[in-house]
Amino acid sequence: MDNKRIIVPLDVPDADAALALASRLDPALCRVKVGKELFVAAGPAVVTRLQDRGFEVFLDLKFHDIPNTVAGACRSAARLGVWMLNVHASGGEAMMRAAREAVNSVARPPILLGVTILTSLADADLALVGFEGNVARNVERLARLSLACGLDGVVCSAQEASLVRKDFVLVTPGIRLESDGAQDQARVVTPVDAVRSGADYLVIGRSITGAPDPVAKLTQIREALEGVMA
Numbered sequence: 705m706d707n708k709r710i711i712v713p714l715d716v717p718d719a720d721a722a723l724a725l726a727s728r729l730d731p732a733l734c735r736v737k738v739g740k741e742l743f744v745a746a747g748p749a750v751v752t753r754l755q756d757r758g759f760e761v762f763l764d765l766k767f768h769d770i771p772n773t774v775a776g777a778c779r780s781a782a783r784l785g786v787w788m789l790n791v792h793a794s795g796g797e798a799m800m801r802a803a804r805e806a807v808n809s810v811a812r813p814p815i816l817l818g819v820t821i822l823t824s825l826a827d828a829d830l831a832l833v834g835f836e837g838n839v840a841r842n843v844e845r846l847a848r849l850s851l852a853c854g855l856d857g858v859v860c861s862a863q864e865a866s867l868v869r870k871d872f873v874l875v876t877p878g879i880r881l882e883s884d885g886a887q888d889q890a891r892v893v894t895p896v897d898a899v900r901s902g903a904d905y906l907v908i909g910r911s912i913t914g915a916p917d918p919v920a921k922l923t924q925i926r927e928a929l930e931g932v933m934a
Contacts, residue, residue: 706904706905708732708733708734708735708760709899709904709905709906709926709929710733710734710735710895710905710906710908710912710922710925710926711734711735711736711737711762711875711905711906711907711908712729712734712735712736712737712907712908712909712912712913712918712922713736713737713739713764713907713909713913714726714736714737714738714739714742714754715739715741715742715909716741716742717741717742717745718742718745718746719742719745719746719749719750719753722738722742722746722750722754723750723753723754723757725913726754726757726759728913728918728919729759729912729918729919729922730919730922731757731758731759731760732758733919733922733923733926734912734922735759735760735761735762735787735788735905736754736759736760736761736762737761737762737763737764737907738750738751738754738761738762738763738764739764739765740764740765740766743763743765748784751763751784751786752784755785760787760788761784761786761787761788762786762787762788762789762790762875763781763784763786763788763789763790763814764789764790765777765781765789765790766790766791766792766819767789767790767791767792767795767803768791768792768794768795768799769795769799770799771798771799771801771802771803772802774791774795774799774802774803774806775802775803775805775806776806778791778802778803778806778807778816779806779807779809779810781814782806782807782809782810782813782814783810785812785814786814787814787815788814788815788816788817788875789807789814789815789816789817790816790817790818790819790859791803791816791817791818791819791855792818792819793818793819793820793846793847793849793850793855793858794819794846797849797852797853800818800849800850800853800854800855801853801854803816803855804816804853804854804855815856815857815873816855816856817850817855817856817857817858817859817873817875818846818847818849818850818853818855818857818858818859819858819859820842820843820846820847820850820858820859820860820864820868821839821842821843821846821860821861821864823861823877823878825839826839827839830842839861839864840863840864840867843858843860843861843864843867843868844864844867844868846858847860847867847868847870848868850872851870851872855872856872856873857872857873857874857875857904858872858873858874858875859875859876859877860874860875860876861876861877861878861893862876862878862879862893862897862898862901862903862906863893863901865898865901865902865903866901866902869901869902873904873905874902874903874904874905875903875904875905875906875907876893876898876903876905876906876907877907878893878907879893879894879895879898879906879907879908879911880893880894880910880911881894881895881911881925895908895925895928895929896928896929896932899929899932899933900932908925911925912925
C-alpha cells in the first residue's frame, strides 16, 4: 500500500501563499491538492511549480459538463502531469467514459476519480435538490456507475467507504482529528477510523496546515495510520 496516504489541500488564494504553505510540508510525507480557488487565481503554472518542488498534485476541479468539454479539460489536466484528478459522477455515463478516454491519451495517465456526494451535504440537502434516497444510497449508486465507466476510484466520505469498498481507489475528504471541530463538513471521520473503513487516501487540511509544525503533525498522523495498517 502507498506510504503517502495523506493529501494536504492548498486552499489559499494565490501562488505565493500556496508555495509558502508547501514549503512547510514535506513531499516525502504527503501529496498536495490544488482546488478551484488556487487554480483560478494561479493557473496551471502553480501545478508545475509544486511538481518542481517534488510534490505530486491532486487537481481537484470536479469537472462537470457535457462529455466533450469534460474530455478536453481532463486531457489538458493529464498533460500537466498531475497525479490525480476528478469529475462529478453525477455528470453521467457518457461524460465519465469521455473523461476516461481523454485521460488514457497521455503516456502516464493520472488517477481518475468520480466525486459521489460532497461531504458538506446531508440527507436533507439531497432532498432539496431532488435526489431520491439518502446519502449512503446515492454514494453507492454513483460509485457503481463510476466503476462501470472505468474510473480508478471515487471520492466519498469515509462514513460511506465500507459501502463502496471495491477494487478501486477511495479518497476521503472531511477528515478531522478528534480535537478538531467539523467546520463546514456534515460527514466527518478521524484518520484512523477512515483507514479502518477502507479509505486509501485521506484529505486532511486544517488539522495539518493550522498546526504550529505541519511536518510534525503529518508525522504524528502517519505513525497512527501505520499502527492501524500493521
